[in-house]
Amino acid sequence: MGNNNKHYFYVLQCSDGSYYGGYTVDPERRLAEHNGGKGAKYTRARLPANMIHLEEFGDKGEALRAEYAFKRLSRHQKEQFLKAGELNAQSE
Template sequence: METNNHYFYVLECADGSYYAGYTNDLQKRLEAHNAGKGAKYTRAKGPVEMIHHESFETKSAAMKAEYAFKQLSKPQKIHYIAEGKEDGK
């Protein structure tokens, strides 16, 4: 039985801002953002680059991680992403 992957991801926009979201297909979602068909926030701030993602077994867990990330300050978000990259995420 194949498991569904649920992802929390972070994009860096062309203006240096971050966008956090949820998807079950990272590549398709990144392409949608860069085609102007993603979130309203990223339409005017493209192109975007995926700088972080985490995989979860459930949609709920991925969305909780997204929510927690959105509550962080910009310096905390930078640290969080740096820590994730050190862990190979």
């Protein structure tokens, strides 16, 4: 298996305003799965969901660590993380 596989950590904003963090190798397919009711149990009751953050990693472990770290944050910390991501994207 080559090292050209891409791994992603993503954040969805659900219809109730809550956030869901996850891991995937195919962000478009994963978002379609969530919005088709085939994603995580958490998101099924909170559709539609919008992908508001996406980070690419070189290996699965890094992406899963990012997901784990995000899930441990408080709501306020998640909002700060997402706001910082927007600022970084605008400055690129």
